[in-house]
Amino acid sequence: MCHIVLLGMNHKTAPVEIREQLAVACRQEVNPLHMLPRMEHVDEMVFLSTCNRVEFLFTCNSLQDGIQEVKTLLRTHVGLPVSTPPDNYLYVYENMEAVKHLFMVASSLDSMVLGEPQILGQMKDAYRAAVEYRTVKTVLNRLLHKAFSVAKRVRTETCIGSCAVSVSYAAVELARKIFGDIRDKKVMLIGAGEMAELAAEHFLAQGVRQLTVANRTLERAMELAGKFRAETVPFDCFLDALKSMDIVLSSTGAQQPIIRYQDVRSRMRERRNKPLFFIDIAVPRDIDPKVNEIDNVYVYDIDDLQGVIDINREERRNQAQLAEHLIDEETIKFKRWMNTLSAVPTIISLRAKAETIRRNEIRKTFAQLPDLSEREREAIEILTESIIKKFLHDPIVFLKKKAQRGTQATFMDFAQQFFNLEDGDGADSSPLAQDADIATESSSFLENAKK
Amino acid sequence: MEALFLVIATLCYLCGTVGYLVYLYHDRERIHWISWSAMLIGAVFHAGAILIRSVQIGQLAFTTGQEAISLFAWMFVATYLVLQLRLQLRILGSFVSPLAVIFMLSTSLLPSQILPKSELFKSGWVILHVSTLFLxxxxxxxxxxxxxxxxxxxxxxxxxxxxxxxxxxxxxxxxxxxxxxxxxxxxxxxxxxxxxxxxxxxxxxxxxxxxxxxxxxxxxxxxxxxxxxxxxxxxxxxxxxxxxxxxxxxxxxxxxxxxxxxxxxxxxxxxxxxx
Incomplete structure (x- = not known):
């Protein structure tokens, strides 16, 4: 029996300190997927790591052993001391719950910022990596492609995506609550990652005109500045630039806070105490939380933005319910497909298909030969039955033999495609991917696997 | 007559306060409009009461504690009503109207007496002194x-x-x-x-x-x-x-x-x- 398991932690279960530790670990070049060949119980695996979540999606034949093995991997990979009980922060979903959770994640219903678009891209990256490491096979391949199409369906059929509150959206709303009109405010980006870019886009869309970029690599800063018609300041001088800024978006990869209590406090008088709003979207945090204690200075990190989003979430609950219904539907469809992956249903549907063909052909033949005697008809029936039986004998023996191995899902899926057996949901199995490059990657991988 | 006007004014302010407290929970323009109007009607009756009293004593009515607080409450409400038109900060009403009611109620705690006319209060200086300070x-x-x-x-x-x-x-x-x-x-x-x-x-x-x-x-x-x-x-x-x-x-x-x-x-x- 093949089990699908999803094990991980996200912003809801783990505090920012633990996630910071994870983020550091995940910036290492070594992908934990390279450990898979050395793992005994785990069959397929996908590893998803973003700044708000770390998740292992895997299949195994024995639940207990598989989960234990992945937990060990998590410990060694993250380097958590054995004394910290990561179990408190971890969630483990099994089978259909795992499928549902994955669909929720892909559709951004589980995101810190409901409906934010980045998670799907990050999931596609995770899938690409898994394809490179050759750690996905039939089940996860299908599951991920399904997840991508579910996400697309949720996005088009509900307003979750269109009214996408992202972290940056939440930040803009907060800025409005502090400044009122933000059009004449000055915004500075420190660090120029994707996230910062997205946030900057939001602020510009809300009418902010003055944008400044400070980044360690000048090239990237200039690239962003060109895109947004912004100015650049040298990275070493960003503290002095604080004097004239109103909103600061920070997203550097620094391991230590780069803006400290004294840095800000000493500059507030020069600013004539004008409010200063820091948005810290970096993990680990860029801004010392103590900075928030200074009068007229407001610091929001990624966890704090959660609070703002909760308000929006209230309004979007209906949409989320609709989306969840879609996901439940798709989960059931996937369950149906999973069930066909064992030998017995495959053999049954194979026999059923052959029997249907035989019956149809017999009916046509008998219609053309009305003067056949009862005995002759019986003989033809027996003849056709035994042809089919003999013809199907070898494939069925083959499938039964393979059913005992760990690779059964691959063979069952292959057999179903080979004989074009309907599983109720077979229609979308061929143009698997939403984007073409994943489709080619996966099909070439499948070809390799067959060889 | 004057007492009746004061009671009507207080009731209007009370209605305005209730309206504004409802407005705090329900962001409806209509509720705000009704509350603001209640405050306005209250202010008109209040002004009437002050006018009657002033005519009665022959000078601006601020000489007793009751009169002074009443005049102050009226100025407070009037300032709010005018500023509200300029600022369009509706929620301010929810914080201003209860104060107005408190001031009005505190006047009723004081004895309502009429002081004899005093020449001291008739000077333009006093009017200037009182009106600017109250404003x-x-x-x-x-x-x-x-x-x-x-x-x-x-x-x-x-x-x-x-x-x-x-x-x-x-x-x-x-x-x-x-x-x-x-x-x-x-x-x-x-x-x-x-x-x-x-x-x-x-x-x-x-x-x-x-x-x-x-x-x-x-x-x-x-x-x-x-x-x-x-x-x-x-x-x-x-x-x-x-x-x-x-x-x-x-x-x-x-x-x-x-x-x-x-x-x-x-x-x-x-x-x-x-x-």
């Missing part, structure tokens, strides 16, 4: 309301704990600038009012300064607001500290106004009628 106080009361709103909202944002008020309260900068506006208009008025008072005192009593308790408290209040204005303009004080000082300043005003008029003896203790 300044009304503005400071508004600044006080805005400061409370600021502190509530600042608390939400600073502590990252978003109650329902967070959605309803306006942005911090806006509140701060309204507080600033009230202060910038109110302070010169207050200064002018005090100068007029000293000028008149030096005419009547041959000395601008008579160690009257209210004079002392007024100077203290003036200094508090002077510090606030100076810090705001010169150093750039704003936000939480400015809000606390606005609240403190208005508390001292209340003390000056109520306390000195009613409890302490001096030539401002007009309630007793002794000069």
């Amino acid at each position: 300044a106080n009304a503005l400071f009361a508004l600044a006080f309301s805005v400061a409370i709103m600021y502190l509530l909202q600042e608390r939400h944002i600073k502590r990252k704990n978003f109650g329902f008020l967070y959605m309803r309260l306006p942005p911090l900068e806006r509140l701060d600038s309204i507080g600033h506006l009230c202060l910038i208009i109110g302070f010169p008025l207050m200064t002018g009012g005090l100068v007029a008072g000293f000028a008149y005192a030096s005419i009547v009593w041959q000395s601008p300064w008579n160690w009257d308790p209210k004079e002392i408290l007024s100077i203290v209040t003036w200094i508090i607001y002077a510090v606030l204005v100076h810090e705001r303009l010169a150093v750039g004080w704003r936000g939480r500290r400015a809000a606390w000082l606005a609240i403190f300043g208005f508390s001292v005003i209340l003390l000056t106004f109520m306390g000195a008029n009613l409890l302490l003896k001096g030539h401002h203790s007009i309630y007793t009628g002794k000069m």
